[in-house]
Amino acid sequence: MLRRDLLKGAATAAIAIAAGLPATVALAQQQTVKVGFIGALTGPQAASGRQMANAIRLYQQLNGDTVAGKKIEVIFRDDTGVADQTRRIAQELIVNEKVAFLAGFSLTPLALAVAPVITQAKTPAIIMTAGTSVITERSPYFARVSFTLPQQTMPMAEWAAKNGIKTVVTLVSDYGPGLDSEKAFFEKFTELGGKVVAQLKAPLANPDFAPFLQRAADAKPDAIFLFVPGPTAGPLMRQVVDRGLTKGGIKIIGPGDITEDEQLVSMDDSVVGTITSHFYSVLHDSPLNKKFVAEYKKANNGARPNFIGVGGWDGMHAIYEALKKTNGDTNGDKLMAALKGLEWESPRGKMSIDANTRDVVQDVYIRRVERKDGELYNVEFDVVRQVKDPYHK
Ligand code: PHB
Secondary structure, eight states, rough: HHHHHHHHHHHHHHHHHHHHHOOOOHHHHTEEEEEEEOOOOSTTHHHHHHHHHHHHHHHHHHHSSSSEEEEEEEEEOOTOOHHHHHHHHHHHHHHHHHOOOOEEOOSHHHHHHHHHHHHHOOOOOOEEOOHHHGGGGSTTTEEEOOOOHHHHHHHHHHHHTTTOOOOOEEEESSSSHHHHHHHHHHHHHTTTOOOOEEEEEESSSSOEEEEEEEEHHHHHHHHHEOOOOOGGHHHHHHHHHHTTTTTTSSSEEEEGGGHHHHHTSOGGGTTTEEEEESSSOOOSSSHHHHHHHHHHHHHHHTOOOOOOHHHHHHHHHHHHHHHHHHHOOOOOOHHHHHTTEEEEEEEEEEEOOOOOOEEEEEEEEEEEEEEEEEEEEEEEEEEEEEETTOOOO
């Protein structure tokens, strides 16, 4: 549109509003609520941005794009997994697009990068993936629907300690969520009498896991506890299998990021028996999840959704419900008040946003990789109900 058309439109709208008359331009602007999605849609974490974006589109396709009389428009942006880009895009979406929400965030450093921006602008940001405990404490405008690593890891440590595992080597990606999972595992497992014999950390960028896996195996522990972000699960597990680590009597355990559902399909039977703790499996037995998985596959050439996709779905649900509660009011403080304490049924099961911490509360399942009907799945066999992040005060 030409600048003079814009000016003319704005002038018409202003006059119309002043006169109390309907004006198409003014109404169209008022009636659209913009959501700024920022995810890694290219680069090493591209699978994360893609899962979230697919699920957001699916949510709108199945639930419509109107809430409280307003059209919900999602603007999709790619930060390529680089924090400076995330911050720049967040500023641009807030200032130029006047988004009511930001959403997405494929990695912890990307979420942390926007904390000062959303605090200053009072713009709610829904974390759909990033899982380091401290993120929600960095701004009162964060709400999380994904998971935290300590929340996912403590049930794993407990299961290990109670199921004959006495010695463990931990190997994690060397950044926020990895350090959180290392710490949570160590604390719970040693509290219950287990021994962590080595704590190894691999770089997040371009990791070669081979030397770390070799050191882990050389320590001859009962189990190796592994964490990498979901999109890196394939490369990690390939190296685990290639080194024969699933054959030698050492158990492979970890949070469910390492056996995420989308890449699990292309792993081989060597990973059968891997035990993980996590909030989502495509095999989760509920009518809502069956529908979610079937519709996601239909819309995406048969690809499975994974826990990151479910975060996208639930983030969109939280946005819709918050807007229903404010009756379409996009004031940031009102939206945050509406998000606090929100409870709903997700494809993962019952979940809520804790009213005090703005962090996700959900069931954590213990699962075993098994082949069922010809495909590999995380089969849930135990559950810890409604787990909160253990590190928030
Ligand atoms: C994170 O960077 O916080 C993160 C990303 C992907 C995961 C887990 C944690 O699967």
